[in-house]
Amino acid sequence: MQTEKEKQGDTSVEEYVALSNFSGSSSDQLCFNSGDRLLVHAKPSSEWWWAELYGVRGYVPASYLRQDAAAEEEEDNHTSLEDQWQDEEYFGSYGTLRLHLEMLSDKSRTEAYRKVIVSNSASLRSKVVMDLGCGTGIISLFCAQLAQPSEVYAVEASSMAEYTRQLVKQNGCEQVVTVLQGRAEEIELPKQVDVLVSEWMGNCLLFEFMVESVLLARDRWLKEGGVMWPSSAALTLVPCQANSYYAEKMTFWEQPYGLDFTPLQPLAQQEFFTKPKFNHVIEPDDCLTAPSDVLCLDMYTLQVKDLEEIKGQFHFCVEKPGVFHGFTSWFTVHFESLETGGATVELNTGPNSQPTHWKQTLFMLDRPVSVHAGDSISGTILLRRNPFWRRHMTITLHWSINSCKKETDNCQANHRLGQRVSPCGG
């Protein structure tokens, strides 16, 4: 039987299977559905391929496709959904103390949740609370100690749950707090809840995609009119300088020990500047413009399907001359008051707030660009969830710099374009 390749008589054509639906966002992109068999004619980049479906050709995202043979292979030793969520590794990592110690040692984060409980203690009286992904149970213990809810369901999927039960007992909270071990989207709660509280935010806000579990639990267990904590979340971006990082990873090769190692600089760019730097600490002075919230999530209306692709736009006005090395991002979440008109609590992980264990995330440009006051940097950010590895995403930044140099007495805007595609995952 002739394969598609033989039929096409075109040796370079390969057949791939679509893993997920894709609705293109521009006329040169091909729309397809999960299971469609596409003919890939060219792979101009690692991100976008030129493919054909039912005789129509267009660009398709490579991460949505599996090589046909591999797809059959996968069919045979079927990759389970748990594997696509990497549950064993993920919940295994939360079964040890390392990450819980890091989160508990983060005063800014933990105090923010305590402040939410304290400032809503009166309204929490007789309420039913779900603490999703409770870890050691710190938020549930705050609720039981600092307020008088009638029930707190502390849900934890990892093996930490058995210790959390001991901590609840050790602190005399077993009358109020019930620890339930299991994935929040699978366990049964005794009743609906008035408040769903969770500390789900990952790097770049969404990495780990624990937020999906929060949304599923909201739809299943939150009473009509119930409260989500956090209530909203925003991802913030700012064009920035990163002189020390640039010096450390790039300038270094110019003259190590008096030798010229510059032929290694293209390697350094590929190895150090094509992936996000998660543990970056940006100084306020490194910001070239005012920061801007590029994505805003409303935890009451956000749907799981919205998480596949989230788009934002930005337009930054450069305030001072400097070197544009890249973009830095961080997030802020807000906790609305249980009382109408009550004070909102904010947890801001940016450079002008108390440091947190998330720090900030730096996306380096391939090469730095000098900018001047009055220039503008505008473009788009696209968070695209990986259709296969469900805790991962790719962040794509497109930008253009419009600079208006008055050197020749007239304003010639010169247009410099850029793109950074960053895989955000393990």
Ligand SMILES: N=C(N)NC/C=C/[C@H]1O[C@@H](n2cnc3c(N)ncnc32)[C@H](O)[C@@H]1O
């Ligand atoms: N990354 C940040 N900020 N926090 C990570 C916080 C993760 C904690 O929540 C638990 N967890 C995560 N997802 C679920 C789920 N669907 N059901 C039950 N427990 C879950 C993990 O085992 C950690 O203990």
